[in-house]
Amino acid sequence: MLTYTDEQFEGIDFSGQDFREAELTRCTFTKCKFINTSLEEVTTSGCRFMECDFHGASLNASIHTESAFMNCRFEHANLFVSKFSFCKMTGSDFSGAELNGITIVQGDWSYTNLRHVKLDKQNLKEVRFVESDLMGASLEKADLRKCDFTRANLTQTNLSGADLRGAELEGIPVHVLNVKGARMDTAQAIMLLRSLGAKVE
Incomplete structure (x- = not known):
């Protein structure tokens, strides 16, 4: 060895x-x-x-x-x-x-090319994905709490059923997100509604 x-x-x-x-x-x-x-x-x-x-x-x-x-x-x-x-x-x-x-387990995966990877049901809490390319990736039912997706490419990324509470989504066009059944916190939900033209009071 x-x-x-x-x-x-x-x-x-x-x-x-x-x-x-x-x-x-x-x-x-x-x-x-x-x-x-x-x-x-x-x-x-x-x-x-x-x-x-x-x-x-x-x-x-x-x-x-x-x-x-x-x-x-x-x-x-x-x-x-x-x-x-x-x-x-x-x-x-x-x-x-x-x-x-x-x-x-945590760590910094920023600026990585993760196109079309399959990370379904993975525990990815607090991982940094700043400006990473996750186009077409599958993160279905993954634990993404407190992840940093700042300016990441989430086009066609499957986030259905994922836990996004506390995740940073700055700089991401919300309309590209597939968040059916995903868990989101109040701030994220308000951001999503406003991006769709709703008035939140």
Whole structure:
């Protein structure tokens, strides 16, 4: 089993290698490639991945705690039952990624590409999605309390049955929201009514 602590890697090509069950602690990877790499059950703690490419990588059952994946590419990666706790994912691209069973505990997922992902019934409380692209995503019956969706793209996003209480929706055209059956707080309900032309007194 691979174990790296306080290591730094830049421009290294790890594509196709076996990192299964590896333990990475406070390591920094800059512009490294993990294309089709086996990262099943890998654990990262306090690591930083900057502009790394995880295209087609297998991260099934991987666990990440307070790690950062900034401007990384996860196209067609397998993140089945992976867990990200208090991680910073800003600017990363998840096009075509498998996210079934993923666990996200808070963290910052701002500016990410999450188009058409399926996160139904997920507990996503207090996650930051500022200016993220969630077009066509499904968040049906998800717990989205106190999430920050400021200026996020929620066009054709399925929010039916979701709990949106306390979520920040600033800068979002309310008419694009599919909120059938969603739970909203009073301020959100008033905002929705006013956007539809109602006079709320």
